[in-house]
Amino acid sequence: MRNPRVHDAQSHSCCEDVPSSLYAPNESSSNFPGDHEERRLSIPYLLQFRTEIPMPDPIFAFVLTPHALMELERRGIDEEIVLGVLAQPEQRIPVREGRDVLQSRLVVNNVQHLVRVFVDVDRTPAEVVTVYKTSKVDKYWRNES
Numbered sequence: 001m002r003n004p005r006v007h008d009a010q011s012h013s014c015c016e017d018v019p020s021s022l023y024a025p026n027e028s029s030s031n032f033p034g035d036h037e038e039r040r041l042s043i044p045y046l047l048q049f050r051t052e053i054p055m056p057d058p059i060f061a062f063v064l065t066p067h068a069l070m071e072l073e074r075r076g077i078d079e080e081i082v083l084g085v086l087a088q089p090e091q092r093i094p095v096r097e098g099r100d101v102l103q104s105r106l107v108v109n110n111v112q113h114l115v116r117v118f119v120d121v122d123r124t125p126a127e128v129v130t131v132y133k134t135s136k137v138d139k140y141w142r143n144e145s
Contacts, residue, residue, distance in 0.1 A: 006063050006125065007083070056092035059102065061125040068128045075132055077115070081106075082131055085117050091142055098122030099129070105137060112137050 064072075064079070072079060089102035095118065103116045114137045120127040134140065 056089050059086045059126050064128045071130050085115050
């Protein structure tokens with residue numbers, strides 16, 4: 001059983017405090033999404049679809065539960081992607097009372113994906129329950145009307 005990983009608001013009090021590694025691709029990669037090299041996904045890739053719509057409230061103080069850590073490893077999703085989505089979500093959707101999903105789009109090998117982070121927000125710190133990446137963006141994306 002994995003131990004939960006805690007992220008506190010002091011270490012991520014604003015967007016400038018997100019780890020700098022999120023802002024730059026690997027040295028071996030170019031600046032263009034869709035290259036076929038291995039690369040660490042970064043916030044610019046997450047935000048390339050951002051429009052002038054106000055950003056939903058971020059979550060800085062949270063715990064990655066043992067289940068969420070297991071799913072990150074099983075699904076091959078870097079923990080820094082979760083940090084980026086929680087710090088600057090494109091959308092925040094209530095799932096039920098006390099649980100929200102924060103999501104952002106990203107491009108991997110010229111294919112648009114959606115990273116969805118499910119968070120129990122009715123506790124302090126908030127608890128990340130699970131995370132997944134899907135190519136079915138249209139199924140889950142909420143168009144603002």
